[in-house]
Amino acid sequence: MKRALLSVWNKDGIIDLAKALAEAGIEILSSGGTAKTLEKEGIPIIEVSDYTGHPEMMDGRVKTLHPRIHGGLLGRRGKDEAEMAKNNIQPIDLLVVNLYPFEEMAKQALPLDELIEFIDIGGPAMIRAAAKNFKDVVVVTDPSDYPDLISAIKSGTQFGYEQRLALACKVFTKMAAYDGAISNYLQSLEGTFPDTLSVQYRNGRLLRYGENPHQEAAVYGESGIAGAVPVQGKAMSYNNYLDLDAAVSLLREFSETAAVIVKHNNPCGVATGKDVCAAYIAARDLDPVSAYGGIVAVNREVGEDLAKEIASTFIEVLIAPSYSPGALPILAKKENMRVLTLPEPVEKTEIRTIDGGALVQRNTSFREDWVVVSDRDPTAAEEAAMHLAMKVCKHTKSNAIVFADGTKAIGIGAGQMNRVDSARIAVSRSLSPLKGTAVASDAFLPFPDTLQVAAEAGATALIQPGGSIRDDLVIAEANRLNIAMVFTGVRYFRH
Template identity: 50%
Template sequence: MKRRALISVSDKTGLSDFAKALQEADFEVISTGGTQRALEAAGVRVVGISEVTNFPEILDGRVKTLHPLIHGGLLADREKEAHRQALQEHAIEPIDLVVVNLYPFKETISKEGAEDADAIDNIDIGGPAMLRAAAKNHAHAAVVTDPEDYPRVLEEARNNGIRFETRRHLAAKAFRHTAAYDALVAEYMTEEAFPETMTLTYEKKQTLRYGENPHQGASFYQHPLPADSSIAAAKQLHGKELSYNNINDVNAAFALVSEFSDTKAAVAVKHTNPCGVGIANTLSAAFEEAYAADPVSIFGGIVALNDTVDADTAEQLATIFLEVIIAPDYSHDALELLQKKKNIRLLKVDMAGGGNVSHALTSVSGGMLVQEDDVKGLADTDVKVATKRAPTAEEWRSLEFAWRVVKHVKSNAIVLTKGSRTVGVGAGQMNRVGAAEIAIAQAQSETQGSALGSDAFFPMKDTVETAMKAGVTAVIQPGGSKRDQESIDAADEAGITMVFTGMRHFRHA
């Protein structure tokens, strides 16, 4: 008995050979529009949809497969007598195989200057309907959305028929295909920041060896249209595959180094927290500052740089063990030098976009937290000097630097800076004094004349008193505590200048 295959695809990879092989396996091929023309040009015998439905394609092809003679053949449960009788009564022939992939909506909206009308025109209607119908009826029909599945389908079709396990697998893949397609369309059309439902779609970029720990499985997924300025779009130039922790740390380093579009900057990160940040007029000097900030913690860390890595900087980087370096580019000499280190991973990424995301997502048990990304900086705040003494020009520089860094440190966070580099970082502590003490201990003698940045306000004056004893001369914090005046008075008594921003930067995840 001749079987029937309905083929209608935008991705025609391997299509002609597949269709010819189906015919050799005694399939009758039904097709539409451009797919029909392509198959006929390749010498495949094709029955047009209009020949099946006895109805022409209309509305510029928007209506062609949405017809009972098609969907009856797709959805009939052949084990039910009533369904078999309905097929016979209405002269509907079953369809055994559906090969469909959808209008190129993603490709259309990714084009520069894409028009909304073109995007809307590339929202597929008939394709998803056929896929869902065949996938629902996978007990009797097979559905193929991916050319990579052609060999498996052909092999089974030539032998004892496509197995139920294969049909089930392909059905699930078809539902994922249509769900991802609809999610991208919905994202394109949605204007609300937080709609009543949020359906996300991501594509697997790579399978990872494991997650945070060897006993955890993991994969890296990317948005279907990742921004050029994103970790998902980064190009790996050298080294073994990135690990789960590498990607997480690189993302943190990239976000922080992107804060410094006005100067050369180098950021060293361990476990998503910065351990050293330096700024300077040259990249090599910036890295020298970042390294000096914490020459111990940088070992085995991630380094992000916001300018082309030159030979001088590469020589410095090559002297220590680093997991990953990420930068917008590398000079020929720098790349040649760094590639001599077998285990280091070198990433290249566009940093013009700042590395920000529109929404930050955090999974929780049974749900997900969604928030706008924290992209605001000092220019977005209502800065005011809270103490009698105003900062000097040098203190302002250190305070602004501390404020850029502290928003990228896990809360509770304290950052000590001196001009062009961090000197101490206290991250992720249960109380703010503890974070200050860690930063001060790390800075050692460098605390004298340093500036202190805090991601949130001081609920008591104890942090100011701790800073005063260490020789800190300037503090930047959000303010807003009921006991702000205690901290202000303590700072005035010690001759410390303190600036309020009116904006906090908690970072818990």
């Protein structure tokens, strides 16, 4: 290795790398801010403009776009030397580049005229050239690869074919994401969804299997639930990730102390309480059979009392914001139980594959507009119960019917082909009296029958979106049964 070109936006680690190159007698080409950074450290460099004989132009837009640079990167050793010599082109053996941070700057809502200056041109051109010629050029775009590179330089070890290929793969992966982000952003200026959607997830990890043992699977992502790593327990499974995402999504509906238990993507226990242990016990006791082997999510620190309750039964996954020092040794007795720390929420676009393509959905901000449509207004207690019931209903598979009081769900009916069957299931699975509860429906009631089932079970209030052609019939039945009923105007189908 005789010559390297260094041009980076992110300067982390670049000084140590440049020092190792200089100490090894490797000539360094550099430009712009990188050159200034290295010169301040006394590291000998050759300015790209001096090497090419052409100055940087157009506020730095043109500096590395030159045949002496790209010929040095693309020239094939053993084939192009004569042509390179004829045109005074020296081979470049190492290229270290990272790009202008377009994705990060796009999040800052800059005016387009400012943002487009963060669309890198020279960097992508160089790393693509070097990656194409990876057999002869080592190309590094990730500062996390610097330590291995420094070790190789100091020991005089050459990067082998597999290492060079892996680094080249990083280049094209990075460029796919970079160009996709620019494309998505520019297209979004003209509409909500682009004509062509580019999607890329990083940090891919193989899972033991998918939903079932005969299916292969992997998880991708660096943040949120996708990036969460257990602090103890077995590796997460495909189904664990699905259920944990469902549990956390529901948990984030609550600012007060709350506990959520999910089984097979549906809540089977939800409660608030004066403390997190009490909330968990109330949630578990809604349906102890279903809670067994479930996913538990809480929004307060897990102390020793809750740790003992969790460890007294079989739980697949526990997630909480934090754990007290005394709680972790108790949880560690359940060696296989996955214990995770609740991550910060991540704004997400929902993507679901279908035959031949995908469905894309965004959860845009909205506001329910509650309207009392019955003769009787709900009491304060009924209104509190409605709020809790609807929070749970939003995260339950359709058709969904949820009975609740002001602190906990009491009966949950999910995933049925008709709403009245969901109501009957919710009633039949309830282990607590339903007298005085409120009922939530994820969509309008097409007939009064669901209302009748709820009233017969003891419910005194019902909340639903409204919008059926038979709303008048349902309202009349609510009045006949002295049920307080509220329309929200917002449907929550969950398929």
